[in-house]
Amino acid sequence: xxxxxxxxxxxxxxxxxxxxxxxxxxxxxxxxxxxxxxxxxxxxxxxxxxxxxxxxxxxxxxxxxxxxxxxxxxxxxxxxxxxxxxxxxxxxxxxxxxxxxxxxxxxxxxxxxxxxxxxxxxxxxxxxxxxxxxxxxxxxxxxxxxxxxxxxxxxxxxxxxxxxxxxxxxxxxxxxxxxxxxxxxxxxxxxxxxxxxxxxxxxxxxxxxxxxxxxxxxxxxxxxxxxxxxxxxxxxxxxxxxxxxxxxxxxxxxxxxxxxxxxxxxxxxxxxxxxxxxxxxxxxxxxxxxxxxxxxxxxxxxxxxxxxxxxxxxxxxxxxxxxxxxxxxxxxxxxxxxxxxxxxxxxxxxxxxxxxxxxxxxxxxxxxxxxxxxxxxxxxxxxxxxxxxxxxxxxxxxxxxx
Amino acid sequence: xxxxxxxxxxxxxxxxxxxxxxxxxxxxxxxxxxxxxxxxxxxxxxxxxxxxxxxxxxxxxxxxxxxxxxxxxxxxxxxxxxxxxxxxxxxxxxxxxxxxxxxxxxxxxxxxxxxxxxxxxxxxxxxxxxxxxxxxxxxxxxxxxxxxxxxxxxxxxxxxxxxxxxxxxxxxxxxxxxxxxxxxxxxxxxxxxxxxxxxxxxxxxxxxxxxxxxxxxxxxxxxxxxxxxxxxxxxxxxxxxxxxxxxxxxxxxxxxxxxxxxxxxxxxxxxxxxxxxxxxxxxxxxxxxxxxxxxxxxxxxxxxxxxxxxxxxxxxxxxxxxxxxxxxxxx
Numbered sequence: 001x002x003x004x005x006x007x008x009x010x011x012x013x014x015x016x017x018x019x020x021x022x023x024x025x026x027x028x029x030x031x032x033x034x035x036x037x038x039x040x041x042x043x044x045x046x047x048x049x050x051x052x053x054x055x056x057x058x059x060x061x062x063x064x065x066x067x068x069x070x071x072x073x074x075x076x077x078x079x080x081x082x083x084x085x086x087x088x089x090x091x092x093x094x095x096x097x098x099x100x101x102x103x104x105x106x107x108x109x110x111x112x113x114x115x116x117x118x119x120x121x122x123x124x125x126x127x128x129x130x131x132x133x134x135x136x137x138x139x140x141x142x143x144x145x146x147x148x149x150x151x152x153x154x155x156x157x158x159x160x161x162x163x164x165x166x167x168x169x170x171x172x173x174x175x176x177x178x179x180x181x182x183x184x185x186x187x188x189x190x191x192x193x194x195x196x197x198x199x200x201x202x203x204x205x206x207x208x209x210x211x212x213x214x215x216x217x218x219x220x221x222x223x224x225x226x227x228x229x230x231x232x233x234x235x236x237x238x239x240x241x242x243x244x245x246x247x248x249x250x251x252x253x254x255x256x257x258x259x260x261x262x263x264x265x266x267x268x269x270x271x272x273x274x275x276x277x278x279x280x281x282x283x284x285x286x287x288x289x290x291x292x293x294x295x296x297x298x299x300x301x302x303x304x305x306x307x308x309x310x311x312x313x314x315x316x317x318x319x320x321x322x323x324x325x326x327x328x329x330x331x332x333x334x335x336x337x338x339x340x341x342x343x344x345x346x347x348x349x350x351x352x353x354x355x356x357x358x359x360x361x362x363x364x365x366x367x368x369x370x371x372x373x374x375x376x377x378x379x380x381x382x383x384x385x386x387x388x389x390x391x392x393x394x395x396x397x398x399x400x401x402x
Numbered sequence: 403x404x405x406x407x408x409x410x411x412x413x414x415x416x417x418x419x420x421x422x423x424x425x426x427x428x429x430x431x432x433x434x435x436x437x438x439x440x441x442x443x444x445x446x447x448x449x450x451x452x453x454x455x456x457x458x459x460x461x462x463x464x465x466x467x468x469x470x471x472x473x474x475x476x477x478x479x480x481x482x483x484x485x486x487x488x489x490x491x492x493x494x495x496x497x498x499x500x501x502x503x504x505x506x507x508x509x510x511x512x513x514x515x516x517x518x519x520x521x522x523x524x525x526x527x528x529x530x531x532x533x534x535x536x537x538x539x540x541x542x543x544x545x546x547x548x549x550x551x552x553x554x555x556x557x558x559x560x561x562x563x564x565x566x567x568x569x570x571x572x573x574x575x576x577x578x579x580x581x582x583x584x585x586x587x588x589x590x591x592x593x594x595x596x597x598x599x600x601x602x603x604x605x606x607x608x609x610x611x612x613x614x615x616x617x618x619x620x621x622x623x624x625x626x627x628x629x630x631x632x633x634x635x636x637x638x639x640x641x642x643x644x645x646x647x648x649x650x651x652x653x654x655x656x657x658x659x660x661x662x663x664x665x666x667x668x669x670x671x672x673x674x675x676x677x678x679x680x681x682x683x684x685x686x687x688x689x690x691x692x693x694x695x696x697x698x699x700x701x702x703x704x705x706x707x708x709x710x711x712x713x714x715x716x717x718x719x720x721x722x723x724x725x726x727x728x729x730x731x732x733x
Binding site for chain 1: 448452543547549552554555556558643647652653689690692693694698699700701
């Protein structure tokens with residue numbers, strides 16, 4: 001009789017469990033693999049300091065989850081999808097890694113997410129920009145946490161148009177990423193009553209932007225939109241500053257720019273640029289408190305990616321603790337069911353396509369006079385509500401959205 | 403000491419020495435083969451396949467650089483063309499078996515190689531390197547722009563499929579032995595090419611092109627053929643790589659990759675058969691080991707340092723230096 005009862009309860013329990021996963025932590029260890037660019041172009045925005053943020057989260061969580069120990073392994077992705085994919089394959093096939101975190105270059109993130117899907121493990125992507133990660137490349141095994149290009153284009157473009165920047169001139173990196181961004185911006189600008197009066201495409205990558213910037217200046221547009229990323233954006237901004245673009249009354253709108261980029265450029269060069277960010281360290285007491293601790297660890301202020309890595313790791317560990325399982329689907333479901341309320345996001349929500357949607361912020365880079373110290377770089381102009389920011393599910397091409 | 407020397411004796415001694423050398427080579431190759439067959443049981447097969455693919459790439463490059471003396475700075479173009487072609491075909495035509503896809507990728511880079519060769523072969527030295535680099539950059543920008551490659555995101559989820567429609571390559575072990583078989587086949591092919599009369603002409607071109615011309619060889623034709631074989635094998639390496647990793651990315655087309663294969667060949671020992679294999683194994687391992695450890699911020703400077711050290715102090719690379727050592731002390 002008791003046997004029967006036991007069987008019955010376990011049957012009911014497992015039926016309640018999503019996907020019939022066992023409620024246990026495999027080998028009594030939660031193993032997290034941190035994969036990011038540790039040595040190349042994207043080192044600053046995630047890199048070794050992202051690993052520090054991850055370790056901070058584990059420490060703050062208590063170092064153990066339901067008595068199981070938490071282990072971290074890390075590797076340099078070398079910005080190469082095949083290096084990353086062999087590393088991650090080894091992690092999941094041999095080393096029993098449960099969660100892969102970090103990930104910057106979109107080619108890396110997509111390659112890794114395919115492997116995670118094949119082996120049913122979980123990935124939380126914090127560094128990548130491409131919105132395709134949760135659109136045509138979505139899988140039930142990853143979450144895209146911090147930001148993507150959709151709100152960057154959407155947020156910056158609609159806000160800038162509303163602030164009075166009616167005519168736009170686009171400076172676009174001549175490859176798929178730049179074209180997509182230009183397309184998104186054009187759509188948003190026109191929807192808000194603005195107009196794109198011209199565009200110039202530059203090769204990827206470009207060192208010398210002077211001729212492009214001169215064309216942009218000559219166009220007489222209110223706003224020069226930079227539909228590029230990384231070194232291209234910073235090079236364009238430096239050139240624009242030398243030619244006095246912002247001083248002559250045009251607004252520079254950068255679509256993908258990190259705090260570390262702005263810090264490297266300095267307030268003098270970058271002043272007046274408008275951009276969208278998912279998080280800024282100096283927004284409120286909570287963010288400042290965390291950033292101070294982060295700075296003690298690393299010596300720099302955190303980017304939105306660092307904060308996102310901390311927050312998402314915390315969310316993950318909470319979900320593991322709540323479900324008592326490290327099974328990818330169980331944990332992902334739990335994370336989707338729990339709204340995110342911490343120093344990173346208020347009422348953040350993970351959607352079925354794996355997109356974490358939360359409020360974004362329109363920021364403007366301060367002038368050297370306004371900036372009180374080297375990291376005092378942004379003024380937050382406006383909060384862009386989550387539902388206005390991200391690509392609505394109705395437009396999604398994700399196979400999980402039905 | 404003053405015994406008269408019999409020419410038959412000399413001949414015999416040379417034959418014996420040759421036989422002893424051949425025996426040594428046979429034993430070495432036998433040991434290597436056993437090791438490669440047993441390796442996936444001791445090491446991670448995907449990692450081994452990566453080493454094999456890069457080894458094949460380096461072997462292909464070395465045929466041109468080490469044996470013909472042509473420094474191509476555009477070999478990434480062939481690696482990428484092979485990879486993208488195979489990836490595109492296997493992803494979009496499900497009726498295609500894996501080996502057909504790989505064959506098509508190889509063919510595409512062979513044709514591309516012929517085009518490159520016809521345009522670049524008339525120049526020598528740095529000009530040849532620059533022409534190949536420029537052509538490879540054209541190919542790179544083509545891949546950046548083309549929608550089918552996925553641009554920066556890369557091409558993903560290429561199915562491994564079934565070999566001859568029979569053997570599932572999703573199994574890492576099957577995949578490994580397939581890659582190993584192709585690799586050994588190509589290695590033997592290059593060995594055959596190099597030791598053939600054709601290979602002798604290539605070596606003579608490397609040593610003294612003017613003399614080869616004066617001996618009546620149509621040097622350009624020999625060089626074009628060497629270039630095409632090299633491009634074909636590089637494309638084959640790229641095709642297999644895209645099947646192994648199930649992705650093809652811009653990294654393969656980037657000029658960094660052309661530089662990396664030079665590094666592999668130089669470190670291993672250019673102009674030796676085994677050199678590029680050793681070099682590729684070495685470079686892939688160093689990259690992997692460093693990227694896991696505390697020195698991961700320093701991968702590129704360390705590789706650069708190794709390169710400088712090789713060029714300054716060990717001109718003939720790992721295998722070349724070992725050969726010299728063996729010859730001096732044991733031969």
